[in-house]
Amino acid sequence: MKLQYLVVGFAVVAASCSGSKSATTTATTEAAVAGTTQHTFETDHFADDAIVGDVTTVDCTLNNGTTTKCAEATFTGYPSSYKVGPFCPDTITTPADKAGIWFDGNGLYDLDGPFVANLATFYNDTGWKLYDSNGKVNVTDTQAAFEGAARPDVDPTYQNYCVEGRLEWLPDGKPITSTVQIPLQPFAASSPSSAHPGNFGVTLDGVVIAEAAPVDAIMAAHTIASFDDCGGHYNARAGYHLHGAMGCGQLEEDPSVDDSAMFGYALDGYPIHLPLEGDALTTAKLDSCNGHSTAGLGYHYHANTAARNAVLPCLTGAFVTTEGAGGQPPGGGQGNGQPGTEAGAAPDLSDTAAKLGVQVHELEDALAGGPNSDLDAAAKLLGVTRAQLEAALPPRPVR
Template identity: 60%
Template sequence: GGTETTCYRITVAGYPVTYETGPFCPDTITDSADAGGIWFDGNGVYDLDGEFIVGLSELYGDDNWLMYDDDGNVLVTETAEEFEAAARPDVDPSLQNHCVEGRLEWLDNGEPISTTVVIPVQPVLADEPATVRGNLGVTLDGVVIAASAPVDAILGAYTIAAFDDCGGHFNPFDGYHLHGAVGCSEVDEVSEGETAMFAYAMDGFPVHSPLDDPASADLDECNGHETEAAGYHYHANNTAENQVIECLVGQTVAATGDAAAPAGGARPEPQEEVGTQ
């Protein structure tokens, strides 16, 4: 740490500029996959359709799962108050066995929650890779990549914190954010043998979509490698793993002060900051 470097201070809009969020939860147990989003838990990626809702007790080996009523309607958070009471570690007992979904209009003033990040213009290697605390990076279309979703706590409360098909969802504190790399934020060209870039990690290195065969790419412990065309970059994990990036090889800089210019991925002028690992 302590390296002085030039950084971008970026205010991320908190809502994607390249796609619409949702849907999240299905309405009934007869709904197809088109009616809902996805769920991933570290072991697999599941379509949030009616069949998934019916099969929760079998999937997780617990007969206490029952997320629909006698008429086949899925129990979903239907108000801002229910959303706030369910999208937290201490889920209100009345909202157990609910599919939890948020909406933009349920956030404060019905507006996205912006986040300011500071990212090195030229990444500075750390002495050794470090596990990520807090946000992992930002997508090119203006969404924060969050750390792993707390799956054990979510399932322990008999809830499903539904993601949309782009791997994101809302919570009352952070707004819309991503937990999985599904490909929706790819807005960059692809070089031969590579996948598209879709984000920058907090240390300034690019993040590309998952590889079909990561074992053949000689990735390091942080899921990164260097190529002639793209330089050093990370590859996101498979969505099922609920961990977009394993660790960071570069130093990061803590954001301070108020936000700079608005952004869905826009870059303001560089500012001098002090990097800390």
């Protein structure tokens, strides 16, 4: 992508939002909040192919103990409004429009050939050299290479690689769906969630909005976990997921509402809109989780700019955690969904991640098989022993 062509927040790509979703499952609650209308979960806002099957209304328990009604939907895990990729540049001269992007928490960069060629200078670290003597970039071009390079303890063979995945390398060569429960009526929590709620939500395109990518660990191995121009990439366990809001697949802007376009729902049921910048950001007076209330929309979030490598800092509302869902992902974790994990980590999982020295995101990915996941495989992915993993897991392990 060529970044100069991107006007974050006000781009013209619109999710197909024809409103043709099954009428029987319209999950809309209009909660009156202080004289305004709270915008809540609406199936019709999702792109036509974002949801597998019907959205159902289920009883659910939120992480603050509230029992309420949730919309339960299985998301495709693959964007319906745009084509995934490209990711890594082929050579050190590959132009920006033939490659993806990189963001490290400090900036957003075109991941073009010249950027890769300049890494040692850019990061002031002579350990970087992602290309060979012919200028060909080291790109993970086999499933084994992808899995070796993408795991938290990068296989030494794949240090100095640009990491990219492919759909065909996911289990069965298919997108990984996730079943998520989202409260029909949001409930403000007494305090914001930790910065690691598991995942933050889902896009209107049916893609999981993940926590910050662990760029410190990624870069410590001299790898670049490339993102496509929409801010997403593949993970062998979680499939395609989003780390940065780049303006893909959002709703068309509503001219009656003076705000940036919506592109997803947070797990607590509040809408997530595209980033605000400049004066708009200043006047918005966002809270610590990037939320604010407006007359037209009620409470909603604005994503960080992708450069920050965190779509949101935290969630202000209560949401369904793995524990809240009964300690088991709905759907039983039969391999087609990562529901429990995608629905947000229990606080216990943060402790486990801290004990193991890994990110909650990585831990969840490793345990993505839910109760049936293979602990040996998970331990290997995390670069720890099975004994260490078992010792660190909470008393009621989310396996």
